[in-house]
Amino acid sequence: MKNQFLFDYPLGPGPFPAVIIAPGIRYPMDGSIFKELVRIFVEKGLVVARLNWFFYLEDPVTGMPSENLQTELAELRALSATLRMDKRVNATQIFVLGKSLGSVIAWRAFCADKDLLGAILLTPLCATEEEKHYPLLATEARPVLLIAGDNDPHCKLALVNQLAIGLGGKTALKLVAGNHNLELSGAMCQQNGQSIEDLGIAFRRKISALAMSIYAWIDASLTNL
Template structure:
């Protein structure tokens, strides 16, 4: 099953995840609407730590249907702000234009433009240290985030949360990570990969087998599916919350060390 078809079914699980979490930012969020090439608009959300800057920065790219205000980016904001790191998250132009039916471009070129525009705006912020910037992404955001990271050699690190390991062109589950993340085997900067243990878009054997081929890659498998959610069992909501909390802690620790 292709990526977008799989995402259609996986987005249904977000209701469970949203009901299980109530993460909030450490400080007030500043929202900006940025015009991009072609006339579209991207929504950028800025969260700064309460201490005095300039701050290191993490730019967080959302999933296809997993937008910037859902639990994972919200929780990352709180955790990273607590560590003195500024966070910029955003929503794709297609999502801003039509949150219900919007779709990414077939080759993701429009989404690469979106993220590059957000990154450029974020690096100009006076409160940000442009020499200490990392990127992170969720699902679709990992595909785009890797392309942006690869094209910006001065970025310090990348965190790929729920990467897409399968071959999108195949109807069966076939390893396609090296095709989805071009030149990732030549990586020389800190890289984090996190998948849920029952994530159909990146089975753990694929995650670990590919990570073994990537220099400086750290691969972690935790509980849950594509959004770390647990669908069954008497403690599904609590287990989902625990999984997401662990993913945030691991990601925060990785980014804090990378941005020192």
């Protein structure tokens, strides 16, 4: 089965900075968060490259990644190599963004590829102190942005705060209201007196604001080269 690579471009010949998106285990490249990120990024002049993992294409419901994630890492590297050959892309200004499992794979790709300019870890995995998915984070000299939900069972707030204490000077942490998909629970919705429709509108506004803040971070990282 051939992998799905999808590329979105701003208007014009470029070359443009670019963002590679690595999806989650059950959160595909066309998930609502990614759709809004792509819309904002392209509007602001970034190329976006994304993929769905082989295991997800084969079985979206029960498919699982390779045991050591080497298959998925190879897929992400293949996407990166394809992107770098594109004349519309500035190969020296590429960021990698991963969500959940994708953040683990993105981090491994980032550590192995010193030509990647920065990394964005969206809803990273740190539910227990034993989980060490992001080695060398505290000493990484390139720009890194961590974005965590404040009610995410897969990334406990206390561990996020503990992680933040040792972060390097170019690593930023942003907390967003919500769970692992940055959504508010039905119970929280009732407590706030919001209808399901209101909740959907608030979610879309929140993700749009998040996309703008990520773009601002990328832009600042490019400005400070």
